Amino acid sequence: xxxDQATVRRVAHLARxxxxxxxxxxxxxxxxxxxxxxxxxxDLDVSGVxxxxxxxxxxxxxxxxxxxxxxxxxxxLANAPDAEGGFFTVPKVVE
Amino acid sequence: xTNLTQLTLTEAREGLAEGEFTSVELTEAYLxxxxxxxxxxxxVLETPELALKMAKESDARIASGDxxxxxxxxxxxxxxxxxxxxxxxxCSKILENFVPQYESxxxxxxWRDGAVLLGxxxxxxxxxxxxxxxxxxxxxxxxxxxxxxxxxxxxxxxSGGSAAAVAAYLCAGATGTDTGGSIxxxxxxxxxxxxxxxxxxxxxxxxxxxxxxxxxxxxxxRSVNDAALLLRSMAGxxxxxxxxxxxxxxxxxxxxxxxxxxxxxxxxREYRMDGMSDEIDALWKEGAKWLEEAGAEIVxxxxxxxxxxxxxxxxxxxxxxxxxxxxxxxVRYGVRVPGKDVxxxxxxxxxxxxxxxxxxxxxxxxxxxxxxxxxxxxxRAQKVRTLIKRDFDQAFxxxxxxxxxxxxxxxxxxxxxxxxxxPVEMYLNDVFTVTVxxxxxxxxxxxxxxxxxxxxxxxxxxxRPFEETTLFSLAEVIEEAAGRFPVEDLWWxx
Numbered sequence: 377x378x379x380d381q382a383t384v385r386r387v388a389h390l391a392r393x394x395x396x397x398x399x400x401x402x403x404x405x406x407x408x409x410x411x412x413x414x415x416x417x418x419d420l421d422v423s424g425v426x427x428x429x430x431x432x433x434x435x436x437x438x439x440x441x442x443x444x445x446x447x448x449x450x451x452x453l454a455n456a457p458d459a460e461g462g463f464f465t466v467p468k469v470v471e
Numbered sequence: 472x473t474n475l476t477q478l479t480l481t482e483a484r485e486g487l488a489e490g491e492f493t494s495v496e497l498t499e500a501y502l503x504x505x506x507x508x509x510x511x512x513x514x515v516l517e518t519p520e521l522a523l524k525m526a527k528e529s530d531a532r533i534a535s536g537d538x539x540x541x542x543x544x545x546x547x548x549x550x551x552x553x554x555x556x557x558x559x560x561x562c563s564k565i566l567e568n569f570v571p572q573y574e575s576x577x578x579x580x581x582w583r584d585g586a587v588l589l590g591x592x593x594x595x596x597x598x599x600x601x602x603x604x605x606x607x608x609x610x611x612x613x614x615x616x617x618x619x620x621x622x623x624x625x626x627x628x629x630s631g632g633s634a635a636a637v638a639a640y641l642c643a644g645a646t647g648t649d650t651g652g653s654i655x656x657x658x659x660x661x662x663x664x665x666x667x668x669x670x671x672x673x674x675x676x677x678x679x680x681x682x683x684x685x686x687x688x689x690x691x692x693r694s695v696n697d698a699a700l701l702l703r704s705m706a707g708x709x710x711x712x713x714x715x716x717x718x719x720x721x722x723x724x725x726x727x728x729x730x731x732x733x734x735x736x737x738x739x740r741e742y743r744m745d746g747m748s749d750e751i752d753a754l755w756k757e758g759a760k761w762l763e764e765a766g767a768e769i770v771x772x773x774x775x776x777x778x779x780x781x782x783x784x785x786x787x788x789x790x791x792x793x794x795x796x797x798x799x800x801x802v803r804y805g806v807r808v809p810g811k812d813v814x815x816x817x818x819x820x821x822x823x824x825x826x827x828x829x830x831x832x833x834x835x836x837x838x839x840x841x842x843x844x845x846x847x848x849x850x851r852a853q854k855v856r857t858l859i860k861r862d863f864d865q866a867f868x869x870x871x872x873x874x875x876x877x878x879x880x881x882x883x884x885x886x887x888x889x890x891x892x893x894p895v896e897m898y899l900n901d902v903f904t905v906t907v908x909x910x911x912x913x914x915x916x917x918x919x920x921x922x923x924x925x926x927x928x929x930x931x932x933x934x935r936p937f938e939e940t941t942l943f944s945l946a947e948v949i950e951e952a953a954g955r956f957p958v959e960d961l962w963w964x965x
Contacts, residue, residue, distance in 0.1 A: 379838070391793060391837040392800070392814070393830055394822035403834070409893045410835055414782040417851055420858070427853030428860060430714070431684070431911025432671045432936065437713055451572040455804035464802050467813045 378408045475500040476640040477957070480544055480697035483643050487533060487543045494533070494543025497643075498526040498587055501545045505589065505641050507964045511612045513626075513636040515550055516558055517590040525587040532585060541704050542585030547642035549633050550591040551598055552578050552688070553677040557588070561679040562606040563596045565805045565824025575677025576709040577646060577688045584704040589642050593632030596826045597796065598653055598681045601900040602889065603631025605828040610886050613661060614639035614958045618925035624883045627657030627900075630691065634661040637691045638958050644701050645691040650681050651784055652904025654689045655916035659878035659929025662918040662956035664698045664946065665691050669936045670911035671716035674709030682791035683714075685784075685908040694955060695917060695946045699723035702939065718937065726940035727947045732766030734945065737871040741777035742903060744880065751877045751928065754920045758875055758930045761952035762945060772871060774862040779855050780906040785898060786839050786852035787909075792829075793836025799824060831894065860910040867935050873945055876903050878929035882922040903931060913939045917946040918956045927956045 379387070381400045384407060388395040395403065453459040475497050478486065486492055502519050522545065529543035553559050553571035560566040574582070582588070595605040602625040603611040613626040613635055626635040630647030634657035637645050647654040649667035658665025666689045673688040680686065690701035703724070708717040738759060743752070759769050801807035801820030808823045810816035825833065839848035866874065880902060889897050907914040912933055919930040930949060934942045 383838075384834075387834050387838045387841065389818070390841060391833050392797075392817040392821055393825065393833065394815075394818035403831070406831055406894055407835060407838070409895055410785060410831075411838075413895045413898075414786055414848070414852075417779060417782050417786075417855055420776075420779060420855060422851055422854040422858070425854040425857050427850055428856040429684075429853065431860065432669070432714070432716060434671070434714075434716065437710070439710075448572075454572055455569050457801060457805065457807035466802055467810065467816050469813050 378411060379404060476504045478643070479694045480643040480692060480700060481694060483544060484541070484700070488538065494526040494529040494587060495523060497543065498522050498545045498589070501589055501642060508639055508641055511614065511635055511639060511963055512609055513593055513611055513632045513639065513641055514547065514590045515560065515562060515593045515608045515632065518557055518588055521557070522587050522589050529585050529587060539583065539585030541581060541700065543587060544585070544643050545587040545589045546581060547589050547592045547633060547636045547645040548578055549594050549630055549646050549648060551594060551648050551679045552646060553679070554578055554588065554591065557591065559591065559679070560607070561597045562594050562608055563824065563826070563829065564607045565799045565821070567607070567806060569804050571677070573677060576674035576711060577678070577705045580704055580707060586704070592636055592645060595629035595631065596829050597679065597792070598629040598648055598650055599792070599828050599832055600628040601652070601656060601897050602884070603628040604886065604890060605826055607826060611635045612886065613883055614963065615661060615883060615926055616962070620924070623886045624926070625660070625886055627660035627883060629653040630657050633691045634658055634663055634665070637661070637663045637693060639963070644697055646688060646705065647691050648678060648686055648688050649908065650685045650788060651908050652901035654691065655904045655914055655929070655931055656879050656900055658691060658916040659918070660883040660927065662927030662958070663691050663693060664695050664915070664917050665689060666698050666702060666915040666939065666942065667907065667913065668702060668706060668939055669913045671714050672706045672913070672937065672939070674707070674712040674715045676709055676711040680795040682788040683795060684791060685788060693957070695943060695950045696724060696727045698915070699727050699943045721940050723940060723943050726943040729944045730766065731762065731944050731948055734767040734872045734941065735870050736762050736767050736769050736945070737772035737866050737874045738769060739772050739774040739777065739874055739876065741774050742876045744902065748881065750922055751880065754928050754930065755875070755877050758919055758949055761949055762875065765948045767945070770871065772866045772874070774866065774906070776855065776858045776862050777906060780859050780909050781898060781902055783852040783855040783859070784905045784909060785835070786848050787856065789832040789836035790840050790849050791836070793833045793840065796829070796833055828894070856909050859906055863910045863912060872935070872938070872941055874933040876931045876933065878903060878916040878931040882924070882926035882928055907933050912936060913942055915942040915946050917949045919949055919953045921956065
């Protein structure tokens with residue numbers, strides 16, 4: 377499988393990365409080189425094989441459903457590029 | 472006092488305990504060495520004031536008999552570990568101003584045991600790379616050079632700053648992270664010892680996430696015993712990482728020097744790649760011979776799905792990265808680049824903040840997870856991962872205690888040498904290490920010889936889950952037989 381430039385543009389948008397037109401050709405070649413490399417996995421018969429989701433057999437630990445953290449908004453906001461009045465800000469989303 | 476920096480961590484620990492020198496003296500010696508080595512670019516942030524404060528506190532604890540296991544030992548920390556109040560960037564522009572409000576579990580364990588923070592070490596951006604050339608802070612220069620040649624070489628990656636700093640005596644030991652070989656490959660390139668423990672052995676809490684099912688922390692050191700001391704402090708249960716395993720941490724130092732008599736060592740035939748250089752092949756045979764002479768039994772084994780590990784990795788790791796790196800959106804931390812609406816702000820922020828390799832991997836990850844491709848790529852890769860792990864499980868079930876392989880297909884290469892090549896060529900550096908992450912196993916890289924042009928070469932030992940002790944015993948045999956490979960020409964000091 378290989379990707380065309382329209383697909384590169386669509387994937388970049390899905391990934392929320394702005395791409396200039398002049399970058400498309402280069403990115404397309406690089407992505408296709410990687411996709412060509414992983415193509416060899418198609419040679420393998422994986423029917424009846426379970427996908428591996430964890431390497432160490434263990435159950436996800438559970439804890440009581442109680443509040444264990446919080447109450448320090450200044451720490452949470454300390455690295456925000458544009459915090460205001462105790463909130464994160466974003467450009468206006470609704471008109 | 473000039474040679475304090477060249478002590479092993481084990482020797483420095485003894486010197487501190489015996490009162491031969493203080494932690495402040497040792498720390499000052501390292502700070503001086505760091506200042507003289509800035510053009511190696513191993514550190515991206517030096518923390519001299521904090522280091523001296525921590526060293527003074529260590530000296531007080533040594534004097535009062537309250538010394539911890541690493542009391543007064545100066546360490547460098549890979550910039551993937553969040554350090555409270557100390558800038559942590561993952562060597563990405565997108566986090567150039569990030570100052571964590573919390574401490575990673577692994578570094579907290581090191582400070583609990585008395586270690587001293589010298590500064591933050593360079594790495595490939597978000598740990599994505601095998602040469603440290605993708606760092607927003609620029610490449611790291613290896614302290615090693617080819618015989619009779621001054622061309623600057625890479626220290627490997629992604630933990631290139633850690634490897635270079637340990638080899639160049641700019642810290643007594645360092646932390647690294649390893650997702651596909653990022654500890655073991657740079658250790659091999661710099662003549663240092665690096666171990667990636669079993670998945671779940673160290674907490675991932677507070678480590679900038681790359682591929683969560685593969686990432687593990689581990690140490691870099693100048694000897695096997697040093698690495699054993701560091702891992703003992705770094706490892707341990709942490710409820711804040713749900714994949715961290717609750718089992719006691721052994722005293723790894725006890726395993727260093729223990730007999731390996733009767734241990735069964737597997738030599739996997741699939742690692743004998745086409746075009747493997749004679750010197751790598753000879754080193755591998757030599758390693759097997761050393762282990763055999765120390766009483767181990769060498770057996771040929773087959774790990775038939777080896778060749779599929781790297782392609783499967785380049786689906787799984789980017790997929791997880793695309794998800795993990797979605798958080799860098801210009802809202803909660805890091806750099807923001809404005810746009811006409813919120814989506815354009817995200818897109819501009821991420822285009823400006825991520826370097827080319829990170830963008831490439833996020834896009835591959837996004838593609839393989841996108842509607843219509845998930846089954847063909849991601850699900851298939853996860854199934855291949857099951858087969859890779861099964862290969863190892865079967866070898867261990869047949870009585871194999873550890874697997875011996877080369878650590879890398881070649882010695883270190885020159886800065887800029889592979890940048891122009893297609894990305895896959897760089898990925899091939901991890902061909903011997905990536906299987907270990909895919910199966911979640913522990914792997915250690917130990918220096919075993921020099922190449923024809925005088926560069927270090929490493930061997931890798933892969934163990935059963937949570938059998939790091941066996942790896943330390945075997946690696947010590949190799950270290951004893953091969954000797955250590957310290958950098959002798961400190962050319963960068965001018």
